[in-house]
Amino acid sequence: xxxxxxxxxxxxxxxxxxxxxxxxxxxxxxxxxxxxxxxxxxxxxxxxxxxxxxxxxxxxxxxxxxxxxxxxxxxxxxxxxxxxxxxxxxxxxxxxxxxxxxxxxxxxxxxxxxxxxxxxxxxxxxxxxxxxxxxxxxxxxxxxxxxxxxxxxxxxxxxxxxxxxxxxxxxxxxxxxxxxxxxxxxxxxxxxxxxxxxxxxxxxxxxxxxxxxxxxxxxxxxxx
Amino acid sequence: xxxxxxxxxxxxxxxxxxxxxxxxxxxxxxxxxxxxxxxxxxxxxxxxxxxxxxxxxxxxxxxxxxxxxxxxxxxxxxxxxxxxxxxxxxxxxxxxxxxxxxxxxxxxxxxxxxxxxxxxxxxxxxxxxxxxxxxxxxxxxxxxxxxxxxxxxxxxxxxxxxxxxxxxxxxxxxxxxxxxxxxxxxxxxxxxxxxxxxxxxxxxxxxxxxxxxxxxxxxxxxxx
DNA sequence: ACTCCAACATGACAAAAATCATATTTTAAT
DNA sequence: ATTAAAATATGATTTTTGTCATGTTGGAGT
Numbered sequence: 001x002x003x004x005x006x007x008x009x010x011x012x013x014x015x016x017x018x019x020x021x022x023x024x025x026x027x028x029x030x031x032x033x034x035x036x037x038x039x040x041x042x043x044x045x046x047x048x049x050x051x052x053x054x055x056x057x058x059x060x061x062x063x064x065x066x067x068x069x070x071x072x073x074x075x076x077x078x079x080x081x082x083x084x085x086x087x088x089x090x091x092x093x094x095x096x097x098x099x100x101x102x103x104x105x106x107x108x109x110x111x112x113x114x115x116x117x118x119x120x121x122x123x124x125x126x127x128x129x130x131x132x133x134x135x136x137x138x139x140x141x142x143x144x145x146x147x148x149x150x151x152x153x154x155x156x157x158x159x160x161x162x163x164x165x166x167x168x169x170x171x172x173x174x175x176x177x178x179x180x181x182x183x184x185x186x187x188x189x190x191x192x193x194x195x196x197x198x199x200x201x202x203x204x205x206x207x208x209x210x211x212x213x214x215x216x217x218x219x220x221x222x223x224x
Numbered sequence: 225x226x227x228x229x230x231x232x233x234x235x236x237x238x239x240x241x242x243x244x245x246x247x248x249x250x251x252x253x254x255x256x257x258x259x260x261x262x263x264x265x266x267x268x269x270x271x272x273x274x275x276x277x278x279x280x281x282x283x284x285x286x287x288x289x290x291x292x293x294x295x296x297x298x299x300x301x302x303x304x305x306x307x308x309x310x311x312x313x314x315x316x317x318x319x320x321x322x323x324x325x326x327x328x329x330x331x332x333x334x335x336x337x338x339x340x341x342x343x344x345x346x347x348x349x350x351x352x353x354x355x356x357x358x359x360x361x362x363x364x365x366x367x368x369x370x371x372x373x374x375x376x377x378x379x380x381x382x383x384x385x386x387x388x389x390x391x392x393x394x395x396x397x398x399x400x401x402x403x404x405x406x407x408x409x410x411x412x413x414x415x416x417x418x419x420x421x422x423x424x425x426x427x428x429x430x431x432x433x434x435x436x437x438x439x440x441x442x443x444x445x446x447x448x
Numbered sequence: 449a450c451t452c453c454a455a456c457a458t459g460a461c462a463a464a465a466a467t468c469a470t471a472t473t474t475t476a477a478t
Numbered sequence: 479a480t481t482a483a484a485a486t487a488t489g490a491t492t493t494t495t496g497t498c499a500t501g502t503t504g505g506a507g508t
Contacts, residue, residue, distance in 0.1 A: 063363065065371035073363050089356040094363060118345070131355055132313040138362035139287065139297050139318060145369040146411025147289035150465065179486065187370025189466055194487060210474075211486080374495070403456065413496050418457060434504070435456080 003027050009053040012079035014130055017122030030106045041097040048093050050109040052082040057103030061095040072184040153186040154196050155224035162215050172212035227251050233277040236303035241346030254330045265321040272317050274333040276306040281327030285319040296408040377410040378420050379448035386439050396436035
């Protein structure tokens with residue numbers, strides 16, 4: 001039973017409002033898991049009785065569209081919480097969470113979260129602000145999907161991946177996504193995604209070597 | 225200064241958690257407005273220092289995309305609250321609200337809402353649940369935008385308008401949207417929208433007479 | 449009733465994106 | 479190391495969607 005005080009999730013999430021004694025209770029009731037790459041943390045429609053803390057790794061939040069395509073709604077990385085919306089709504093989760101990396105996560109049972117929620121105003125306000133931020137992002141994302149071309153969405157997504165997950169020593173994007181997953185983020189066919197990557201490669205916006213993608217001309221990419 | 229007790233907004237929104245004395249305070253601090261068709265309640269980027277109660281009428285929540293197109297993110301109708309997200313996040317509003325009808329709205333100053341928020345747990349939970357519901361809807365909507373064709377989105381939108389806003393005695397859709405606005409909802413060019421309406425008309429899914437749209441074969445429309 | 453303007457409609461064409469077919473490369477398993 | 483399977487890549491083609499041009503209709507206001 002490791003402590004929660006020094007945990008990265010405590011540092012960056014709504015949990016930072018928790019006080020010493022609450023952190024002790026938290027350490028006591030939480031359970032830790034390892035999720036292997038490709039495995040789900042939870043699946044669309046499931047009833048999740050608590051929230052997950054992402055201690056390490058990245059996962060994709062996806063939804064299966066009726067035509068069988070998997071849309072990636074967003075990516076969640078270490079330091080963030082998962083499953084808050086569903087817990088508050090008291091509804092099944094509407095998205096699946098699948099590991100893109102090996103992950104370290106903790107699970108906090110709903111009962112305990114609700115206690116924090118009711119006794120610690122700072123915590124509940126943090127959760128609310130997070131969800132409000134998610135809502136704003138979702139609305140903005142929606143407009144992007146509805147109004148921009150696939151090419152623009154790919155360019156924006158590459159910049160987002162660069163800025164959010166950083167680069168390796170060789171300057172290639174750190175995050176590891178298949179072409180199919182990248183297509184799932186921008187909402188297009190895998191072939192279209194590959195074709196546009198080729199095009200960006202030829203026009204010197206990016207560089208491809210194997211599955212590695214390196215942004216070589218971010219400025220031009222922003223103007224696409 | 226009219227009472228809030230019998231107001232439709234109190235009946236259907238988060239406000240239903242308010243107690244007698246809180247309703248009296250509310251009646252005391254609110255201000256009522258009439259918004260004419262086409263006028264904004266607030267505009268993207270504005271700082272709104274409170275929330276709006278929609279007593280009557282319908283408004284569109286829009287966002288201007290960089291290419292100059294207006295995306296309609298959602299429609300809000302009587303009984304609902306507006307501006308909660310922005311108030312909680314303490315950020316400017318990210319969407320504009322523009323009246324599609326003549327509207328009756330009330331404004332509640334932030335200070336008062338925050339008092340309810342802090343003293344009445346039922347109210348704050350209701351607000352949270354509303355925002356969580358909005359978030360779920362936004363994510364689902366996003367997937368629709370990313371994965372479905374314009375034709376499918378138009379069909380779904382027509383059914384949504386039918387189910388949500390109802391029909392007149394002649395069975396035509398009650399809500400009054402221009403073709404441009406309808407196109408803005410589904411995220412397409414106005415001409416494409418008009419063309420598809422024509423097509424639906426010719427295949428007997430809908431009937432057009434002037435600007436009136438009547439759904440004549442909802443079953444087929446659902447299968448598009 | 450008439451006029452004018454905006455909204456609606458349609459055709460022709462161009463561009464974007466999806467689909468289907470088929471290589472080629474990478475990766476994982478034996 | 480070899481092979482099979484999966485992922486990536488590219489070509490050819492079709493479908494979808496956007497754009498531009500132009501015509502038509504319906505109302506608001508005189």
